[in-house]
Amino acid sequence: MKRLSLVITMMLVLFGMTMAQRTVTGNVTDATGEALIGASVLVKGTSVGTVSDIDGNYSIEVPAEGTALVFSYTGYSSQEVDLGSSTIVDVVLREGVLLETAVVTALGVKREEKSLGYAVQKVDGGDIARSGASSAVDALVGKASGVQITRSSGSVGGGSRILIRGVTSMVGNNQPLIVIDGVRTNNQTLLSQGSTAGTAASNRLMDLNPDDIESINVLKGAAATALYGTAGATGVVLITTKKGSSSEQIDVNFTSSVGVDNITNMIDLQSEFAQGRTVGGELTWRSPATGESGSWGPKISDLEYATDPNHPNAPTRANDFDANGVYRWDPNGFLVPRGTGNGQPANVYNNVDPFFQTGMNFTNSLSIAGGNDLLTFRLSGSDLRASGVVPNEEYDRKTVKLASSIRPLEGLTISGSVNFTKSDYVRVQQGSNVSGLLLGMLRTPASFDNTNGLGADRANSTDDRSAYEFADRSQRTYRGGGGYDNPYWIINNALGYEDVSRTFGNVKVDYTVNNWLGFGLNIGYDLTSDERKQDFEIGSRTAPLGRIRLAEFNVKQYDTYFNILGSGNLTEDISLNYLAGVNVFSYDENRTFVDGTGLTFPGFLDISNASNITSSQDANRNRSMGFFGQVEASWKGTLYATLSARQDYDSRLGNPSNFRLEDTGFFYPSASLAFVFSELMDNTNILSFGKLRLSWAQVGAGPPNPYSTQSVFVSPTISSWGSALNFPVGGVSGFDQSSLLGNPNLTPELTTTTEIGLDLRFLNGRLGLDATYYNGKVEDAILNASLASATGYTNVWLNSGEMTSQGIELTLNATPIQAKDFAWNTQINFTKSENIVQELAPGVERLFLAGFNTAGTYLVKGNQYGAIFGGAYLREEAGTAADTDLNIPGGQVVINDDPNDNEYGFEAVDPKARAIGNPNPDFIVGWNNTFNYKNFTFNFLLDWREGGDLWNGTAWALSFFGRSQLTADTRQESPTPIQGVKSDGTPNDIPVVRDRSYWTSSLGGFGAIGEQFVQDGGWIRLREVGLSYRFPATDWMKGGSFGVSGRNLWFTTDYDGIDPETSLTGTGNGQGFDYFNMPSTKSLIFRLSLDF
Amino acid sequence: MKSINKFIVTCLAVFMLVSCESYIEGDGINSDPNNPTSVPISAQLPAFQIQIADMTGGDFCRFNCMLIQQVEGVARQWSSFNQYTGLTPNRFDGGWQDVYENVLNEIKIARADAVANGYNHHQGILNIMEAYTIQMATDVWDDMPYTDALQGIDAINPTYDTQASIYAAMYALLDEGLAQLAGPGGPLSLGSEDVFYGGNVDNWSAAAHALKARAFMKDKNYAGAASEAQMAFGDASQNMAFKYPDVNAAGPWFRFNVSGREGDIEFHPTMRGLLESLNDTDRLAVMDGTFNASHPYLVADFLQEMVTFREMQFILAETDVRANAGGTQAGHDAYLAGIRASFARFGLGDAEYDAYVAQPEIDPGVGNLTLELVMTQKYIAMYLQQEAYSDWRRTGIPALEPVSGTTIPVRWNYSANEYLFNANSPDETEVSIYTDKVGWNR
Structure with a gap:
């Protein structure tokens, strides 16, 4: 009824x-x-x-x-x-009273902004929508101080890493907790292949349609997030979704946008020298059939074609000519010195630019919202279809969201939302693997045509395989079928599919008895199923016999809060509010992997075609329970004091063989003070508002992974260089004690932070400055400390880390012009954060995070978080008392002056690996401007990242192959001594030419040195620019807008790669690597929004 | 209104009643459902046996055989290794970790199980495998942690033992293993989970003698070596080896050549020149295939040998030549048996073998053997056997020119991780791969 x-x-x-x-x-x-x-x-x-x-x-x-x-x-x-x-x-x-704006704080509690003793920054849904980004994380760039966002890849739907106030955990997750409508929501990046290879990985917040976002509040410090417990220690992004209003009317919105994506940039390749090398003292072109990897041959301009197999310079390998005597590797023929062939000059092929296409994306979303005092609802749906800049890459997303609320009784509100998203991706391999798209593409010599004369458009299609395959289906690559997959082969035969079905939402009951007593129950759920399939057709360089990899992830997350809260005035001057509650959380992730190798026949990419199938399962689950309370007292609207406390129990601290609840528990308090000193001052026109904020908080945390309290046996993977050997081997299974030693004695780690802030507003708020300084220290950090493997293990979970952090955040808001028809609003967000690793474990000075042997990211004692560590040149002070053994020593580079050595005259190699780069930026500035003129709005956002090193592994590898422009330049230089000193300390006077012998030695690609390609990854970029027009209301329409916006249209950098905004390891902790990553993209987006 | 209050009170009560303890303990929620905390010895054994085979044919074979110019690193990382400058400590992390973490620690855990349950034959073969592993390791690393190793966090900076003391421990392990294998097996017999010998105790005993013979050669106890080699393998079927099943679990060279590193390593011109000078065309054709899936020797179902009958025959020949100038009939027989076994290993028959040894430069007849001849043939027969590096360091045969600089490295660097994480390791600047010969080589 x-x-x-x-x-x-x-x-x-x-x-x-x-x-x-x-x-x-x-x-x-x-x-x-x-x-x-x-x-x-x-x-x-x-x-x-x-x-x-x-x-x-x-x-x-x-x-x-x-x-x-x-x-x-x-x-x-x-x-x-x-x-x-x-x-x-x-x-x-x-x-002046604008400051009484309510802001949403932890657990969704709305509080007066002026009462807060910590920093909270709000971003409006309109700014999110206007950014043109299809993911909420990407849309946040530059819009809040203290926030650092890095896009990992230009593949469609590639993920982005977000950090608030730098890193918090030494080895665990560092991305903030995402809370949508009061409950935790999963923003994971789940990897099914190694972190330096595979397809680009997404971050799951992209399952939320940005058009459904009403606002985002960024809670930065520990005091702001204390009520969220451990999970909030990395900062919290509080997303409030749109709801229906009780305005007794129906609002319909239809938004449609079309985006056009292109690659931003490409690495500088040489197009002067052909495939080959010096043979018998002569620069010689070598046919692909030789397997020649490098472009160290003669100048292409000195070559011409010939077709006669009896030509004296004709290549001689068995697979150079077909049965009819026709050269197989180029329809024009093989290459011979000018004047000895058919007179047709050798072509210079561009195997890169024509390959990429213009990516398109179409997004349509429709919402209907309405309601009255009894009931509100909002139903929205959206459909995104995107094609990538890489042919055959696709990303489709469909979302449906219903949010509604009922107020059946005075004081009682029942609300809920349900969001269903289906995200499908098709992507190609990138990074450090022989099926990685750019790996083979950029290494291809300019004298070889990956399209076999077809041109990129036809080579893209499966209709004509002759670009990348011979009639016998063997691959056509520049290394005679070996080496790396032909890019056109990859996009047709080695695709990765990912289908994500996800539903998340919450049910919330709020009952207010009176001002002093209210109850709230909020039950959130988030269920994700992620099914993946990676194909490697027979003939793939990764798996020559063919391989199908299936992975299925099921993630179930439940988050429940029950609160009691109330507020009121104790006396005329003193008011009080309180909150107490309990939080129950559970996380359950199950993964199933199926790996099928040895496909029986080509053209059927299904697991049933595999002759050898292995599978494994992996579960990651934990639970926590927290009891919390908070009291805030205020005096005369001038002084606000807040105290909070939380007691958490975390299953990850439990020892299954001897469980004691008290081992899993930890307590942490926080206190904050807001002093609105402008209330005590005479109202002047200059300072309209002034507040001083102080806060202090401690946050505890359990280990980042479950099962850390026990040592286990694993089904081992045996690997060194080539592909790994997995058990069972030929039907024999085996188990091996894990290299990671468990520790039943783990205790919670503890982070203490102090924050001081100042909020000043002048000229009735036309000008505002919000400044925050914070410092923090994590002690007893739980990390997988390295052990010498002579102990029998490589790592052990230990409470041994210590890291300090500090930072400054500034937000400047101004309205320099406000006239009848014209207004200019500007906001500058400045972020500087620094995390220094103080202690790792007794006697341990570095800890591996991610990357490669030559250059990897590590925690290095005394260095900033995630230092790039790798091979360095030998310096004069190496091994002296001034040498820290970790950082690059002082003094000049020492030159190898052993005349018998092949590296005579080159830089000598330091036997010790060193901290060769710091991937953390010095500071980040976002400058956001909005100009309104009548119904027009123009906005732009400049994103400035100063410093932050990147290891340009792409340039490193390309130097070995003689493909980079650098190698074309250096090989033609006259002999010159390299800057440095000889072993006796005298200036180097050994002239050398940096030709193939240099770039294929320790000093070039794949050599021991990583230092030479560590580059400054700072940038200034036009992140957003847009112009929109707002339609006036008409009889049949309430309004709307039409706009065009650009994302990432321009940037400038000293970095020599494609774009310093990239991360080989995706959204993980090991940042600062570029190794044949997908190029970044720039977008132009047209957007029409209509309100009815 | 009242019913709402009742609802809330009920909710509250439920929350209070939920026992926090049972929720967090969660029926062992913090124990890993996919990985056991203990496994029987039969489940552990194949894992580290295959690991032993794989590291033998992996890093130990690739680095050692590259240094003695059987193979040449020509591309990417391997081109800098080939010039020795790329052989920085971090390149030896894998081998070092395999030895301690993946093999010795596993043997230690398995031995505890075998001792506790009286599995005597298991103890015997564990001792032999440990002896094999530490001999191979100390031959490239010289002094290493041994008695103080494998203690987990109870000894995070294990101290180093000299190579001489490791060799002494190794002989003791082999003797103990032989004694255990000679006695009763105990309640659990060795079976098919032993992927080297399928539980054949006699073959294990033969292998123990072979390993003693191999070690005595380096200790210059030639008489001892000869007598142990006599007690070792009767034929190649007793070789201590692991046969990889197929392409889906292929041998280390096949995986290297086919999946990802194709073209990084090729056959070495030095060895090609040597074989050509000896008219060794048949074996050369097998060895010198392109290093990819079509290579006739480095096949998917590779037989990875740890110690072989042919090595024993060459030990018999060498000890004979060393004891009697020009060698005796027995030494001559062993020399030819070694060559014949090598031909067989490359899939070549009697016809090819007979034609080859018919050359007087190869078989000068009884009494005319030289160390040069024996060691040259052993170098060829030990193609891609990691032990060949020790033979070359022992004898300097064949004569090799350094690829770069003036010296071929005489040992490996310690692992970079060892330098970093073990306070008792030497400083990396104190270790030279060019001048610091291992104990028996000084």
């Missing part, structure tokens, strides 16, 4: 609209009677609005359903006026 009445009510709401319209006029002044110019006038619940003119007058067409007008002006409190039947409304706006 009740349900029926709800339905009837809904129907009434839906049809209860008439179509009439009227004009309301009036005047806006301040308390002294001065006209307010450019004050905003909005019809409540709609997007219909105008601004007051130079005399403070306005005139607005109010649609029939408009019941009230909302007046606002920067620096003044906004005011809502019920219309009734009036057509003239004059208002007086009062100053």
